[in-house]
Amino acid sequence: MQPPSSHPAVGPRAETHLDRYAAAGVDTRAGDTAVELMKRSVAATHGPQVLGGVGGFAGLWDASALLRYTKPVLATSTDGVGTKIAIAQALDKHDTIGQDLVGMVVDDIVVVGAAPLFMTDYIACGRVVPERIAAIVDGIARACAATRTALVGGETAEHPDLIAPDDYDVAGAAVGVVEADRLLGAGRVRAGDAVLALASSGLHSNGYSLVRRIVREAGLRYDTRIEDYGTSLGEALLEPTRLYTADLLDVLDGPQGGAVHALGHVTGGGLAANLARVLPQGVRVDLDRSTWTPPPVFSVLADLGGFPLGDVEGAWNLGIGMFAVVAPEAAAAVAAGLTAAGVRTWQVGEVGTGEADDSYVHGAKGVEGGAVRLVGAYAA
Incomplete structure (x- = not known):
C-alpha cells in the first residue's frame, strides 16, 4: 500500500495537458x-x-x-x-x-x-x-x-x-x-419628405481615438469630475450607446409604419455621410443646426481640443444617433410617438432637389447617394 501522502486523492496532483496549456x-x-x-x-x-x-x-x-x-x-x-x-x-x-x-x-x-x-x-x-x-x-x-x-x-x-x-x-x-x-431605403425617399433626428445618449461608439487624444493632451484623468457633465469624465465617456431597434420596430409595425421611407444610423463618418448614403441620387438635404444643442459631452471635449464643433461633424454624432426620413404628413406623429417612448425626436431638415455643390457630402462608404450638408449655427 502506498503511504497516504502519495495517494492521488490527498497528495500533489499530477500535471495534466490542461496545466501545460495554462502554463503556455x-x-x-x-x-x-x-x-x-x-x-x-x-x-x-x-x-x-x-x-x-x-x-x-x-x-x-x-x-x-x-x-x-x-x-x-x-x-x-x-x-x-x-x-x-x-x-x-x-x-x-x-x-x-x-x-x-x-x-x-x-x-x-x-x-x-x-x-x-x-x-x-x-x-x-x-x-x-x-x-x-x-x-x-x-x-x-x-x-x-x-x-x-x-x-x-x-x-x-x-x-x-x-x-x-x-x-x-x-x-x-x-x-x-x-x-x-x-424594405426601407433610398428607393422609397421622395422630395418633400421630412428628415427627423433621434437623439443619441452621448458619443455612442465612434470617434474615440480623437477623444482619447484630447484627454491625453489635456493631461486629464478619467476619474476627473467635469462639472458640465455632472459625473466623472470616464463615466460620461462610457455612457452606453442608445438602442433604437425596439422603438423603431414599434413605429414600423404601427399605423405610421408605411410613412417611414429610410433610416440612417449615425456611426463612423458622422452626420452628413450617414444620411447621404440612404438617400437617392439627385436629392439634397440641409440639416439645420439651429434645431438642436449638442450635449455637453461634445462641447466640453471640443473646447479641450481647441476646435469648433463644426470640425468634428464627420467624427462625432453631436447628439443625433439616428435619422428617419418620413412622409411629411406623418412626421409629427412619428416624432411624437418616438419622443413619448423616450427617444427625443425632432425635424432637422427636408428632402429637396436641385444642384448640390462641393459644400455637400455626396454619398459615403462606396454608396453614390444623395447630398447632405449642415447649415446655420447650433442652438445655444
Whole structure:
C-alpha cells in the first residue's frame, strides 16, 4: 500500500495537458468558469425559436417562423466597439461595452426595416478573467433582450503573446428579416419628405481615438469630475450607446409604419455621410443646426481640443444617433410617438432637389447617394 501522502486523492496532483496549456498562457478552466457565469444572462434572451441552449458548436434558431413571410429577405451586420474599449479597460468597468456592441450591430439591421432574429459575439483577450468576460457578455445579453434579439452563441479566445494580458476586443454579428416589399431605403425617399433626428445618449461608439487624444493632451484623468457633465469624465465617456431597434420596430409595425421611407444610423463618418448614403441620387438635404444643442459631452471635449464643433461633424454624432426620413404628413406623429417612448425626436431638415455643390457630402462608404450638408449655427 502506498503511504497516504502519495495517494492521488490527498497528495500533489499530477500535471495534466490542461496545466501545460495554462502554463503556455491559455487557461481552459478559466474559460469554462466564464461560460458558467454568463449562462443565465444568455439564456434570458432565448425564446422558443432557440434550440440547444448554451455551449454547442453552433447556435440553432428555428427558421419555421419565416414561413409566414411571402418573400423574406435576410439582413446581416457585423461590427465591433473600437477604441472605446480602452477607456473601459482604464477604468476596469466592463458592463456597458456589451450594449455598445449590440447598438453598433443590431441598430444597423433595423435601418433596412428588418427585425433582428439572433446574434453571436466574439471576445479576443490576452488572458481570460472569468468575471470580466461575464460582465461583457451580461451587457451584450441585456441589450439583446432590449432589442428582441436572441444571443445564440459566441466565442472567447485567449491569445497570449498576441494580446496583452488585460487587453481585449469584442465583435459581433446579427441576422434579421424583413418582408421584401417593406424594405426601407433610398428607393422609397421622395422630395418633400421630412428628415427627423433621434437623439443619441452621448458619443455612442465612434470617434474615440480623437477623444482619447484630447484627454491625453489635456493631461486629464478619467476619474476627473467635469462639472458640465455632472459625473466623472470616464463615466460620461462610457455612457452606453442608445438602442433604437425596439422603438423603431414599434413605429414600423404601427399605423405610421408605411410613412417611414429610410433610416440612417449615425456611426463612423458622422452626420452628413450617414444620411447621404440612404438617400437617392439627385436629392439634397440641409440639416439645420439651429434645431438642436449638442450635449455637453461634445462641447466640453471640443473646447479641450481647441476646435469648433463644426470640425468634428464627420467624427462625432453631436447628439443625433439616428435619422428617419418620413412622409411629411406623418412626421409629427412619428416624432411624437418616438419622443413619448423616450427617444427625443425632432425635424432637422427636408428632402429637396436641385444642384448640390462641393459644400455637400455626396454619398459615403462606396454608396453614390444623395447630398447632405449642415447649415446655420447650433442652438445655444
